[in-house]
Amino acid sequence: MKLLEDRIRREGKILPGPVLKVSSFLNHQMDPALIMEMGREIGRLFAGEPVTKVLTIESSGIAVALCAGYALGVPVLFAKKHRTSNVSGNLYQTMVHSYTHGTDYTVVVEREFLKAEDRVLIVDDFLANGKAVEGLLDLIHQAGAEAAGAAIAVEKAFQEGGRLLRSKGLRVESLARIERMDENGIVFAGE
Ligand code: 5GP
Secondary structure, eight states: OHHHHHHHHHHOEEETTTEEEOTTTTSSSOOHHHHHHHHHHHHHHTTTSOOOEEEEETTTTHHHHHHHHHHHTOOEEEEEEESOSOOOTTEEEEEEEOTTTOOEEEEEEEGGGSOTTOEEEEEEEEESSSHHHHHHHHHHHHTTOEEEEEEEEEEETTSSHHHHHHHTTOOEEEEEEEEEEETTEEEETTO
């Protein structure tokens, strides 16, 4: 998605990790017009799929997920971060390793919002090693539901998440795929 790539190139900051900081339009301050357009694009990509629900993870995926859910006309559910792994029986829970913080945390969704008949589209802001998406897949499987695919705003294609998830047969679509980012700048797929 050219609009997103241009914005990343103009305003993205490369930090050690490597982490791409996009706090001016996605991860802290948010640009509604751009994010709405991203949601529309995800809607176009998955228009042929019988998606019943969008699932994301708190908190940075929520804006993109909301716009994707709006475009697809389906509810948006976000897995909530939970203080302890000792949670009650009306929840599905899973552990996720945070790429940006380097720690593990528990996320939960209430069972009443994820049902066996759901076909769930996973949406997130970034894909690095795939742990966040794997956690969401785990919640979907616990519910007996099916994953329709994953829509990611920014895939760092030089990390293993995309390859790993696609090799499991999951459809993964990214709006911007970064092949390389370093002191010389950012190279997107196809450049
Ligand atoms: P993964 O679970 O695929 O290793 O990492 C994806 C998650 O970590 C995303 O939910 C995102 O919040 C965070 N993340 C990973 N890489 C980056 C990055 O380069 N920039 C930002 N802002 N977040 C990232």
